[in-house]
């Protein structure tokens with residue numbers, strides 16, 4: 210990672226520490242930045258009289274606030290890097306620092322993908338299905354996750370991860386100049402900025418968006434966005450300038466895996482229902498609903514509350530499968546690491562016959 214080109218906003222943080230005469234601050238940084246944390250701590254301690262504690266547990270999102278623990282330690286300010294504030298109360302002074310990257314990739318590499326995806330979106334728009342049960346219609350118009358949801362337009366939805374959101378207004382203009390009808394989707398309360406996506410929330414999607422362009426690196430967000438929307442998605446990486454797409458084969462492979470896990474859970478009797486203890490992951494009501502649902506079908510559901518979820522912490526329990534209500538991506542991205550099937554609440558409902566897979570895959574979103 211090219212750190213020189215990221216803005217850690219340390220000058221603003223130092224000003225805030227000096228203004229408030231803060232004595233003890235905590236840094237909470239995502240895994241990719243941990244190597245640089247000691248350097249940042251040195252710099253803050255050199256420029257202020259504050260002492261700095263690194264909250265060194267794994268951190269993958271703003272869902273994971275360590276504030277109660279830091280407050281008990283006497284910390285007066287938390288600097289949370291790489292994420293933006295969610296709709297959860299941190300309970301103490303917090304500086305969210307997005308860590309903006311200054312890379313500005315060229316558009317031309319991604320245009321061939323956008324052209325192809327716009328054609329797919331226009332075909333879906335111009336050839337509406339008469340009934341959602343018509344098999345021909347399904348084959349022709351269904352999206353990547355098997356729905357026949359109608360589009361009302363074929364706009365290009367422009368989204369990105371937090372480090373690159375500052376590029377969106379300029380990219381919108383460039384794309385419009387290239388002939389695209391562009392929208393920057395505005396999501397719900399869990400998202401702070403227009404065009405922002407999280408691994409667990411794509412609430413800005415609407416029927417006017419026919420296809421997507423994601424500015425960011427890696428396939429974590431693209432996989433979630435396509436599983437949630439079923440729409441074609443192109444990716445442009447501001448770090449490398451390279452463009453690609455989230456291919457249908459990749460999504461189909463994930464769906465086949467999910468389908469296999471659901472089928473393997475159909476005859477299971479004893480389930481552990483995982484509840485995430487992190488403030489932005491805790492879905493107690495959903496977990497209790499899953500327990501009642503299992504009981505309705507004559508099965509057992511044991512509620513397990515954990516801060517961090519991993520195979521070492523749960524694989525030894527005498528249960529047949531897991532239902533995960535914590536971070537939705539644990540089930541989607543990490544299922545192979547576990548010794549027993551790990552499924553989402555929606556997938557449990559399908560396994561129990563309460564919902565139908567045929568109506569299209571339903572991504573587990575935290576609103």
Ligand code: SF4
Nearest residue numbers: 269270272408409536
């Ligand atoms: S719940 Fe998971 S996907 Fe959502 S912000 Fe937290 S770590 Fe990311």
